[in-house]
Amino acid sequence: MSVDLLRCRKCGHEYPATATGICSACFGPLEPVYDWDELARTVSRESIEAGPRSLWRYAQLLPADPPADAASGPGFTPLVPAPRFAAAVGVGEVYLKLDLSNPTHSFKDRVVAVATAKALEFGFDTLSATSTGNLANAVGARAAASGLRAIIFCPAGLELEKLRATTVYGATIFGVRGSYDDCSRLVSELAGEVEWGIVNVNLRSYYSEGSKTLAFEIVEQLGWETPDAVVIPVGSGSMYTKVWKGFQQFEQLGLVDGALPRLFGGQAEGCSPVAAAFAEDRRVTPVRPHTVASSIAIGNPADGDLTVEVAHASGGGVYAVPEDEIGQSISLLAETAGIFGEGATGVAVGALRAAVERGELGERDRVVLLVTGTGLKTPQLAEASGAIVEIEPDVDALLAELGVTA
Ligand SMILES: *Cc1c(COP(=O)(O)O)cnc(C)c1O
Numbered sequence: 001m002s003v004d005l006l007r008c009r010k011c012g013h014e015y016p017a018t019a020t021g022i023c024s025a026c027f028g029p030l031e032p033v034y035d036w037d038e039l040a041r042t043v044s045r046e047s048i049e050a051g052p053r054s055l056w057r058y059a060q061l062l063p064a065d066p067p068a069d070a071a072s073g074p075g076f077t078p079l080v081p082a083p084r085f086a087a088a089v090g091v092g093e094v095y096l097k098l099d100l101s102n103p104t105h106s107f108k109d110r111v112v113a114v115a116t117a118k119a120l121e122f123g124f125d126t127l128s129a130t131s132t133g134n135l136a137n138a139v140g141a142r143a144a145a146s147g148l149r150a151i152i153f154c155p156a157g158l159e160l161e162k163l164r165a166t167t168v169y170g171a172t173i174f175g176v177r178g179s180y181d182d183c184s185r186l187v188s189e190l191a192g193e194v195e196w197g198i199v200n201v202n203l204r205s206y207y208s209e210g211s212k213t214l215a216f217e218i219v220e221q222l223g224w225e226t227p228d229a230v231v232i233p234v235g236s237g238s239m240y241t242k243v244w245k246g247f248q249q250f251e252q253l254g255l256v257d258g259a260l261p262r263l264f265g266g267q268a269e270g271c272s273p274v275a276a277a278f279a280e281d282r283r284v285t286p287v288r289p290h291t292v293a294s295s296i297a298i299g300n301p302a303d304g305d306l307t308v309e310v311a312h313a314s315g316g317g318v319y320a321v322p323e324d325e326i327g328q329s330i331s332l333l334a335e336t337a338g339i340f341g342e343g344a345t346g347v348a349v350g351a352l353r354a355a356v357e358r359g360e361l362g363e364r365d366r367v368v369l370l371v372t373g374t375g376l377k378t379p380q381l382a383e384a385s386g387a388i389v390e391i392e393p394d395v396d397a398l399l400a401e402l403g404v405t406a
Pocket residue numbers: 106107108134135233234235236237238239240295296342344372373
């Protein structure tokens with residue numbers, strides 16, 4: 001549903017719902033204002049179940065009207081049980097939320113779907129973003145499908161797979177000689193000079209709402225119940241905090257049975273400003289990223305402090321995962337569940353293991369782990385335990401190799 005107002009999360013100041021991301025009074029983030037009386041009257045489990053098999057089935061809780069191709073995705077990704085993985089990590093039940101089955105193989109298709117709907121509504125002809133890779137893929141693809149020009153800013157030196165999976169859609173990438181945070185600063189300065197829809201700058205208030213649909217889907221796919229915990233990789237903290245908001249909004253509308261889940265966040269040790277703030281019970285201070293988990297390498301996370309607040313409010317936590325455990329964790333999930341996730345997934349698995357080690361999760365718990373991106377974009381990260389053996393096309397030689405005697 002389109003919204004009329006944005007409200008500052010910090011000072012409560014209200015603005016007309018235009019392409020602005022921050023409060024001019026206090027620089028706080030702006031969020032869409034929904035008509036809760038109207039929602040209480042019109043949203044039900046039945047109305048949602050009658051919707052398209054995509055995130056647009058929750059359109060009334062999103063700040064944009066559904067596009068013409070709402071039925072074709074993204075979202076409504078599979079939620080599948082992973083019993084062998086659950087046994088390996090020592091948790092009662094684990095469900096994997098397979099966001100690698102989105103059109104560009106990461107959760108970023110969700111946020112870009114909402115931002116692009118707004119860009120078209122506002123009449124922009126250019127879609128732009130600052131990205132660590134996955135967002136670039138999603139913006140490139142959605143811009144192509146919508147007839148928009150795409151211009152994307154990434155730190156120079158990103159994985160070739162991610163760059164190619166963006167330029168294939170006709171997008172232009174500027175590889176900025178610096179970190180993600182340098183890109184971010186550059187694009188914030190540019191934003192005032194151009195009339196573009198920049199998904200994580202002037203469209204951020206709308207864009208970030210797309211992440212709530214992860215919570216909505218988890219609840220619906222568990223038969224309108226909450227899990228005990230959700231494990232989430234943390235970059236800027238946008239997804240983590242909006243997933244919480246999604247659970248809260250479903251509770252507010254009386255759509256969900258059960259207590260709200262505890263949210264466990266993971267960061268790679270080489271870029272863990274939020275985990276450090278949680279551990280030391282202080283505000284987030286920026287760091288310079290040195291991590292293999294490039295998709296969540298954000299040293300100055302916009303929603304870092306709110307992530308720490310939500311971790312406390314939900315009874316969860318945010319943990320740093322050692323760099324040398326990320327590849328092993330990717331392999332553990334692949335070997336026990338048949339799912340090949342990316343660096344951020346290795347980090348989520350590591351955070352789950354950390355929570356188990358601390359006794360915070362165990363045999364009594366039903367846990368959802370977000371698999372937010374595919375390992376195929378960063379194949380070099382996984383520690384493969386299988387083998388590749390070259391042989392002659394000769395059955396006797398093969399039998400000898402296999403140790404089979406005729
Ligand atoms: C962007 C991203 C995240 C984290 O997103 P934030 O909202 O910035 O915290 C997690 N996983 C993957 C694969 C991503 O691309």
